[in-house]
Every structure is written in C-alpha cells, then in structure tokens.
Amino acid sequence: MINSTVTAPERASLLQIDSQRFQERFDRQPFLVRHRLDDHPLFSLPRLIELARALPEDQVEYNAGDVPVSLDPTRTPRTGLSIDETIRRIEECRSWMVFKNVERDPAYAALLDTCLPVRGSRGFAYAEVTAGGVPLDQVDSATMESRLCPGLYFAGEILDVDGRLGGFNFQWAWSSAWVAASAIGRRLRG
Numbered sequence: 001m002i003n004s005t006v007t008a009p010e011r012a013s014l015l016q017i018d019s020q021r022f023q024e025r026f027d028r029q030p031f032l033v034r035h036r037l038d039d040h041p042l043f044s045l046p047r048l049i050e051l052a053r054a055l056p057e058d059q060v061e062y063n064a065g066d067v068p069v070s071l072d073p074t075r076t077p078r079t080g081l082s083i084d085e086t087i088r089r090i091e092e093c094r095s096w097m098v099f100k101n102v103e104r105d106p107a108y109a110a111l112l113d114t115c116l117p118v119r120g121s122r123g124f125a126y127a128e129v130t131a132g133g134v135p136l137d138q139v140d141s142a143t144m145e146s147r148l149c150p151g152l153y154f155a156g157e158i159l160d161v162d163g164r165l166g167g168f169n170f171q172w173a174w175s176s177a178w179v180a181a182s183a184i185g186r187r188l189r190g
Ligand SMILES: Cc1cc2nc3c(=O)[nH]c(=O)nc-3n(C[C@H](O)[C@H](O)[C@H](O)COP(=O)(O)OP(=O)(O)OC[C@H]3O[C@@H](n4cnc5c(N)ncnc54)[C@H](O)[C@@H]3O)c2cc1C
Pocket: 126, 127, 128, 129, 155, 156, 157, 158, 165, 166, 167, 168, 169, 170, 171, 173
C-alpha cells in the first residue's frame, strides 16, 4: 500500500499534471494527465470489483463507451451488464466507469493523498465554512441554549459544526436556528 513515506520523485512517477494547465482548464476544458497507475495493485480488476461492491450503488457510474465527451452523462447508454461483469469484460464491452468518493476506502484515500497532496488553501476569501466555534457539550441540543450562560442561544456556524459542501451547512444553520427560535418562543410565552 502506498503511504506518506513515498518520496516526491516516486509520486511524480505516479501522476504528472501540468499545474498551470490544470488551473486554466480544470472543470472547463479537457487536458492531458499522465499517470503510471495502470499496473498499481489498487487498479487491478479484482480490487476494482471489490471497490465497486463496497461503494454505494449511486457512486459507481458505468456506461457504454464510444460516445462523444459532450454527451450528458445521464443520457449515456448503459452496457446492460452488472458492475462486476462490466469490470470483468471492460475491454470487450468498451465501457467506461466512474467511481465516486473512493476515499471512503482507506487504501484509495491513501493513494489519493499520495497523488494529490494538499499543499495549501486558497485563503479566507474563498472559504465557504469555518471549523471550530462554541463546543457542542456547552449547548443543550434540545433548545440550543448555552449551558454556561442561561438565556444565550446559538445557531449555525458559530457552533463547532462544519459539513462538507452540498447544503449541509445551510441545513445545520436553518435547523439549529429553528430549534433555538422555538425554544426562545416557549421561554417568552412562559
Ligand atoms: C462563499 C460561500 C459559499 C457557501 N456555499 C454554501 C453551500 O453551497 N452550501 C452550504 O450548505 N453552505 C454554504 N456556505 C456556508 C453557509 O453559508 C454558512 O454555513 C451559513 O450561512 C451559516 O449561517 P449562520 O446564520 O450561522 O451565519 P451567517 O450566514 O454568516 O450569518 C451571520 C450574520 O451575522 C451578521 N453579523 C456578524 N457580526 C455581527 C454583529 N456584530 N452584529 C450584527 N450582525 C453581525 C453577519 O453580517 C451575518 O449576516 C457558504 C459560505 C460561503 C462564504
């Protein structure tokens, strides 16, 4: 298994991305990525089948190949085969597959970290959520009232809760605010 002791030259030999081209094109235009992962153990067919079985069904996309890159993924024709069979016969059925959130599997998470190490952030101006805040054990979750300062209520990001992108932080802000506002209402009504 690849781990953090892999040296920079070894890493470079696994994945080569032109960082300027990546910044210019990522998510907008196709660009070339060179890699040496084809004979990596985590890319062997038995291991990919194991991964496909472990991932939730909606995290594995598999469709017939030979379609234009611009085709809407939801309209791509399916192979008509199971995931296992598609992987086993991937050459002859000319399929392509996308595995999403493979970092759920620790071995693939380690490989991702090796190939794409985090070197920094884009700074506060681009930040979408702040970690840290009022510790949850200092708050009554039934009312969002402080256990240290009665009559003080918290909601949202000021608390030590942060979620992945995708609406979880909004949901937390709205739900905790609803709980806090309901409790304040009850308190005011006596
Ligand atoms: C660019 C960006 C994109 C994001 N996208 C997403 C997303 O797609 N999905 C998702 O779930 N979350 C997203 N988030 C996170 C989400 O917006 C926040 O987690 C959420 O809005 C927090 O709600 P809140 O009410 O706790 O705080 P805020 O929305 O920050 O509200 C705090 C309010 O308090 C006011 N305030 C501050 N100090 C004072 C003061 N002294 N007196 C009076 N008022 C004060 C501020 O002006 C602000 O209006 C994003 C955040 C950013 C910055």
